[in-house]
Amino acid sequence: MSVADAYDPKADVKRVADYFKSRYGDLENALKNLDPDGEFDLYTFEAALKKWGVQVDSVVELFGHIDLDWSNTISVHELFQVLELPMQEAQEREEQRRNSEVSRIFEQLAKSIRHKFGSIADYFAKEALKHGTTAEGGHGEISKGRFRGLLKDLGIDLDATQAQRVFSKIDKNSSGSVSMQELQNALNFNLVRDILSELAGHLLEKHQSVTKPFEDLGEIPGGLASAMASGTSVPPLPSFNADGPVVQTPSSESVIRQGGEVTEVNFLRILVRLEIMDKLKEETAKQLYASLKPFTIPQLVDGLKNAEDERRATKRREQEAERHKKVQQKHAARAFNSRRRAEESVRSWAERRAEDGA
Numbered sequence: 001m002s003v004a005d006a007y008d009p010k011a012d013v014k015r016v017a018d019y020f021k022s023r024y025g026d027l028e029n030a031l032k033n034l035d036p037d038g039e040f041d042l043y044t045f046e047a048a049l050k051k052w053g054v055q056v057d058s059v060v061e062l063f064g065h066i067d068l069d070w071s072n073t074i075s076v077h078e079l080f081q082v083l084e085l086p087m088q089e090a091q092e093r094e095e096q097r098r099n100s101e102v103s104r105i106f107e108q109l110a111k112s113i114r115h116k117f118g119s120i121a122d123y124f125a126k127e128a129l130k131h132g133t134t135a136e137g138g139h140g141e142i143s144k145g146r147f148r149g150l151l152k153d154l155g156i157d158l159d160a161t162q163a164q165r166v167f168s169k170i171d172k173n174s175s176g177s178v179s180m181q182e183l184q185n186a187l188n189f190n191l192v193r194d195i196l197s198e199l200a201g202h203l204l205e206k207h208q209s210v211t212k213p214f215e216d217l218g219e220i221p222g223g224l225a226s227a228m229a230s231g232t233s234v235p236p237l238p239s240f241n242a243d244g245p246v247v248q249t250p251s252s253e254s255v256i257r258q259g260g261e262v263t264e265v266n267f268l269r270i271l272v273r274l275e276i277m278d279k280l281k282e283e284t285a286k287q288l289y290a291s292l293k294p295f296t297i298p299q300l301v302d303g304l305k306n307a308e309d310e311r312r313a314t315k316r317r318e319q320e321a322e323r324h325k326k327v328q329q330k331h332a333a334r335a336f337n338s339r340r341r342a343e344e345s346v347r348s349w350a351e352r353r354a355e356d357g358a
Contacts, residue, residue, distance in 0.1 A: 110190035112154035141177040196307035
């Protein structure tokens with residue numbers, strides 16, 4: 001078993017469940033005696049475990065196992081959902097949590113590499129220049145130590161278990177090092193999505209629309225932009241997994257209907273005509289084309305629209321999470337102040353009693 005998979009939540013879940021069963025008889029009765037609207041963040045959850053006298057192997061890992069939606073809080077309902085799960089389902093839930101964690105880190109890693117280096121190839125080139133080689137050890141690979149250095153350089157704070165889990169997911173052949181191609185394959189989905197989102201943002205900034213500029217250039221039939229906005233079906237862009245693109249070649253009928261597949265030359269020419277190449281590097285545009293081909297312009301426009309919708313949805317979720325966090329902090333501060341006032345009241349009462357006795 002690797003370090004990344006060393007934590008097993010079953011024992012910790014059982015310890016918490018045993019506490020509630022011993023105090024209330026069973027989990028159903030325990031739930032009735034708790035505030036159904038109660039929530040814990042990591043700090044208050046750790047404090048609750050201490051109050052209950054429950055010692056666990058890892059508070060952080062157990063909290064993450066329960067907080068499957070990554071809201072940074074767990075409700076009483078979420079807690080008891082986990083406590084009531086059969087062991088097999090608990091293992092499946094933990095596997096789902098780990099995969100979700102890796103996916104989120106991949107997304108952050110892809111964005112950070114693009115922001116800091118431009119591309120994965122640029123990062124490897126910089127590493128080669130730094131160490132005076134064509135690639136580390138002459139093989140175009142980075143070691144675990146170098147990978148942890150990359151995470152630190154990008155400001156991605158992971159503990160040793162998380163870093164190992166992510167590294168193992170990228171290192172498909174379990175060689176103990178990661179090649180440029182392995183890293184590219186692992187992050188390809190997030191890199192493409194990030195580029196699409198950036199391209200959509202440039203179009204909105206320049207033309208106040210993602211779809212209409214293509215219609216104005218005659219790259220999509222007149223009225224198709226409006227039809228797409230109202231839900232007209234367009235064959236999707238290629239989907240991606242950790243091993244790279246899963247090519248979904250359009251049918252001959254759809255290619256004819258949509259004007260045929262786009263060549264790289266035409267793709268770059270369209271971006272120039274859209275007047276956004278000053279914002280989008282040619283290398284980035286070529287990377288996007290290579291990852292998506294074969295595709296048609298309506299497919300591209302639909303992908304841009306979806307990327308923008310997803311970006312807005314993500315922003316709304318982040319704003320909602322931030323508002324929720326502030327409410328939690330306010331409630332925690334109020335509870336702390338109430339406790340402090342109660343302690344001061346008791347202390348004042350004790351002092352008066354002592355003075356009266358004297």
